[in-house]
Amino acid sequence: MKNRDVSFWLFLTPVLVALGLVVVVPLIYGTIYSFTDWNGLVATKFIGLENYTRLFSDELFLNSIWFTIKFSVVTVIILNVLGLGLAILVTRHIKTNNFLRTIFFMPNLIGGLILGFIWQFIFINVFGDIGKALGIEALTGWLSTTATGFWGLVILTCWQMAGYIMIIYIAYLQNIPKELEESAEIDGANSWQRFKSITFPLVAPAFTISMFLTLSNSFKIYDQNLSLTNGGPFQSTQMVAMEIVNTAFSANEMAYGQAKAVVFFVMVAAIALTQVYYNKKREVDL
Amino acid sequence: MYKKRKLFLVEIIGILLGLLWLSPFYLMLVNAFKSKREIFTDVLNLPGTLSIENFKEAFVDLNFIQSLFNSIFITGLSVIIILFFTSMAGYALARNRSRLSGALLLIFVSAMLIPFQSVMIPLVALFGKVEMLNRFGLIFMYLGFGSSLSIFLYHGAMTGISKSLDEAAIIDGANKFQTFIHIIFPLLKPITVTVAILNVIWIWNDYLLPSLVLSENQATIPLKMFYFFGQYTKQWHLALAGLTIAILPVIIGYFFAQKQIINGVAEGAVK
Numbered sequence: 001m002k003n004r005d006v007s008f009w010l011f012l013t014p015v016l017v018a019l020g021l022v023v024v025v026p027l028i029y030g031t032i033y034s035f036t037d038w039n040g041l042v043a044t045k046f047i048g049l050e051n052y053t054r055l056f057s058d059e060l061f062l063n064s065i066w067f068t069i070k071f072s073v074v075t076v077i078i079l080n081v082l083g084l085g086l087a088i089l090v091t092r093h094i095k096t097n098n099f100l101r102t103i104f105f106m107p108n109l110i111g112g113l114i115l116g117f118i119w120q121f122i123f124i125n126v127f128g129d130i131g132k133a134l135g136i137e138a139l140t141g142w143l144s145t146t147a148t149g150f151w152g153l154v155i156l157t158c159w160q161m162a163g164y165i166m167i168i169y170i171a172y173l174q175n176i177p178k179e180l181e182e183s184a185e186i187d188g189a190n191s192w193q194r195f196k197s198i199t200f201p202l203v204a205p206a207f208t209i210s211m212f213l214t215l216s217n218s219f220k221i222y223d224q225n226l227s228l229t230n231g232g233p234f235q236s237t238q239m240v241a242m243e244i245v246n247t248a249f250s251a252n253e254m255a256y257g258q259a260k261a262v263v264f265f266v267m268v269a270a271i272a273l274t275q276v277y278y279n280k281k282r283e284v285d286l
Numbered sequence: 287m288y289k290k291r292k293l294f295l296v297e298i299i300g301i302l303l304g305l306l307w308l309s310p311f312y313l314m315l316v317n318a319f320k321s322k323r324e325i326f327t328d329v330l331n332l333p334g335t336l337s338i339e340n341f342k343e344a345f346v347d348l349n350f351i352q353s354l355f356n357s358i359f360i361t362g363l364s365v366i367i368i369l370f371f372t373s374m375a376g377y378a379l380a381r382n383r384s385r386l387s388g389a390l391l392l393i394f395v396s397a398m399l400i401p402f403q404s405v406m407i408p409l410v411a412l413f414g415k416v417e418m419l420n421r422f423g424l425i426f427m428y429l430g431f432g433s434s435l436s437i438f439l440y441h442g443a444m445t446g447i448s449k450s451l452d453e454a455a456i457i458d459g460a461n462k463f464q465t466f467i468h469i470i471f472p473l474l475k476p477i478t479v480t481v482a483i484l485n486v487i488w489i490w491n492d493y494l495l496p497s498l499v500l501s502e503n504q505a506t507i508p509l510k511m512f513y514f515f516g517q518y519t520k521q522w523h524l525a526l527a528g529l530t531i532a533i534l535p536v537i538i539g540y541f542f543a544q545k546q547i548i549n550g551v552a553e554g555a556v557k
Contacts, residue, residue, distance in 0.1 A: 007462035011378035012390070014371040015433045021412075022430025023397050023405055030408035040411050086303075094297040096304070102544050103304045106311075109536050109547070111491030113508045117515055117529055118314050121522055126313055129329050159307070167552045209555065220401045223493050223508075227515070244403045245494070258407050265404035272399055 027265075030258045038255040051259035060235055061260060064243040065267075071153060071239065072218040078158050079214045080207065083165025088199075090166070091173050101170075105163035112160065116227025119156045123148070123228075149229045149237035156224055161217065165210045172206035173199070208279035216272050240264055311533075318526040325522050340527035347517070348528050352503075353510040354535065360421060360496075360506055361489045364428040368485050369478060372433050376440025377466055381452065391441060398434045402494065410498050424499045428489055436481045439554060443477035444470075483543075483550035490536070507532050 034051055036043035055061055086104050090097040107115060123142035131139025142148045176199065184194050222241040225231065231238030231246075238246070244264060248257030317325050318340055319333035344350075379387045413423050447470060455465040471478075493508040500509060511532050518524045540547060 005462070008378050008382055011374040011462075011466075015375040015394075015429070015437065016390075018371075018426060018430035019394065019397060019433050020430075022409060022427050023400060026405040026408035026412060027400065029412065030405060033408065040407070089296065089300055089303070092293065092296050094293060094300055096297060096300055100300050100304050101548065102540075103307050105548055105551075106307075106537075106540065108551075109487060109491075109540055110533055111493060111508050113491075113493045114511060114529055114532055115310075117511070117525065118310050121317070121526060122310055122313055125317075125325065125329050125522065159310070164551065164555070167548060168555050171552050171556045206556075213555065216399075220403070222403070226493075227512075241401070241403050245406070248407045249498075254407055254411070261404045261407060264401060268401050268404075269399050 031262055033255055034259040034262050036255055038258070039252075040254040043255070051256050052263070054256065055259060055263060060238070061240075061243055061247075063236065064238050064240045067150070067237065068219060068239045068241075071150065071157075071221075072215055074154055075157050075161075075218045076211060076214045078154065079161055079165050080210055082158060082162045083210060084169050084203065086162060086166040087169035087173055091170060101163075101166070104166055107160040108164045112221070112223030113227045115160055116156060116224045119152065119159075120228055123152050143229055144233060146233065146236040149232070152228055153221075153224060153237065156228055157218060157221065160224070161214065165214065168210045168213075169203055169206050172203045176202050204279075204282070208276065211279060212272060212276055215275055216268060219268050219271065240267075314526050314529055317522065318530045320523055322521065322523045340523050341531065344514075344524050344528035344531055347524070348510055348514050348531060350531055353505055353507050356421075356500075356504055357490060357506040357535075360424060360428075361486055364425045364432070364489050365482055365485045367425060367429050368432045368436055369482060371429060372436035372481070373440050373471060373474060373478065374466060375433070376437045376444055377470055379437065380441050380444035381449070391437070394434045394437045398438075402431070406494075406498065413499070419499050421500065421504055424496060427495060427499070428485075431495075432485050432489070435484065435554065439477055439481050439484075440474065443474055447473050477553075479546055480550040480553045483547055484554045487547075487551075507535075 033043055035048060036046050086100075090100050090104070120143065127139045127142045131137065143152050180198055181194060184198060189197070220241055221239055222245065225237070225239050225242045229237040231242055240260075241264070244257055244260050247253050247260060251257075313329070316332055317329060319336055319338075320340075321337075324334060379391050409427070410419070413419050413427075418426070451469055451473075452465055455469045456462075460468065490506075491508060492506075493512065496506050496509045497512070500506070502513065505513065511528065514528050515525055518528070
């Protein structure tokens with residue numbers, strides 16, 4: 001099928017039109033409008049970098065970026081440890097391994113919005129009750145402070161996504177030749193040594209993938225944020241994605257919101273690309 | 287003997303972790319049967335009576351039949367359209383090894399990096415201008431957002447299908463479209479299942495996009511759930527019953543297709 005063939009273009013036109021109108025045009029159009037006073041309907045004048053310079057003194061926006069970064073770092077670490085741990089667990093020859101895979105994966109199928117509501121109930125009511133019954137102060141008043149809101153979001157996200165990361169690690173664990181483990185065992189390597197010098201290096205590519213996925217996912221989180229804390233208390237647990245939605249649709253500042261969205265895009269792209277670049281390099285070194 | 291005991295210990299740890307993993311669902315379910323007062327006094331135990339009053343009320347207030355229909359309609363139509371067009375596009379790109387098709391594939395793949403919030407505001411403004419903020423506009427948007435990963439997966443799968451099959455079909459007098467539909471597409475079935483599963487999961491659960499596009503009577507389950515929750519803040523007995531009802535279709539689907547779902551997700555994630 002050559003470029004000159006009519007069929008080549010006929011086969012591609014629907015998706016090109018859709019991607020163009022849904023992603024490419026809005027991205028270009030939005031970037032241009034972020035330099036204007038656009039209100040969603042009309043833009044009267046170019047205001048240059050005004051929207052962008054305003055970002056640097058916007059406490060809410062800066063706070064949301066900082067909160068998102070902290071959240072992502074913590075989540076990525078926990079998720080990879082947990083995901084690899086669960087994967088190792090369910091690849092042992094235990095009777096329940098298929099059943100456990102099914103259970104660990106289940107939260108992934110249910111939307112973040114619904115899961116956030118369920119955990120809101122658990123944090124507020126169940127944690128509160130257990131805290132009162134056992135006299136543990138720390139368990140009461142969850143989601144009412146910035147710190148508990150932060151950890152609430154971390155717990156929710158890790159519970160939801162660990163099964164997904166587990167699946168990725170399982171795929172790589174299953175590719176490790178059995179003989180390798182067995183001969184190391186015969187040579188007298190203990191389980192930690194075997195993990196360190198066989199399992200870990202051989203699942204490195206899985207780490208690249210799952211770190212990419214966990215990082216970009218935790219940066220873009222919105223639904224869980226909305227239903228669990230709704231950014232509260234006092235917008236202190238508001239992540240970047242939510243901050244942008246609120247700027248645009250609650251505060252009705254389209255051009256300013258779009259400037260934030262452009263910065264967000266650059267951030268996500270930069271992090272994702274750097275991360276893949278470094279992990280690829282590390283894989284070669286191993 | 288030592289090994290057996292060790293495996294038994296692993297088994298126990300596994301089961302305990304599994305129970306911990308399920309506990310949020312357990313807490314949701316048992317409290318969905320309780321009265322407002324019972325939740326207030328005791329959240330951990332089983333309910334005193336098995337009354338389905340909460341479920342009845344939530345079912346009606348969620349307008350569940352309507353929202354379920356909306357979700358099925360939007361997800362179903364979107365996924366069919368995505369499968370149809372992205373498989374063709376993946377085929378065209380894989381069978382044409384030129385610089386142009388390489389560039390096009392790269393554009394599709396890089397689009398995956400763009401966070402939704404970065405295009406959301408102009409997208410809504412543009413579609414608003416042409417009065418496409420409705421179900422059909424939404425389905426079209428899903429084709430745009432769903433195309434990247436789907437084309438990438440189809441493109442990868444195509445490399446495993448011999449070109450001589452196309453040539454044989456063409457010699458027999460089939461045109462490109464007939465060749466694709468009758469010869470190639472059936473061979474792509476395993477990857478079609480994967481692409482379908484991945485798209486069903488995210489479109490079914492999507493909240494933000496429908497919330498910007500749909501009116502309340504067209505609301506999908508997540509969107510309706512959000513309205514419902516706002517209405518019943520602090521009325522946890524109804525809210526939890528509603529959440530249980532909203533999750534039920536997914537659990538039923540998972541029960542019937544767990545193997546395909548887990549394999550499909552593994553395939554999509556590892557590629």
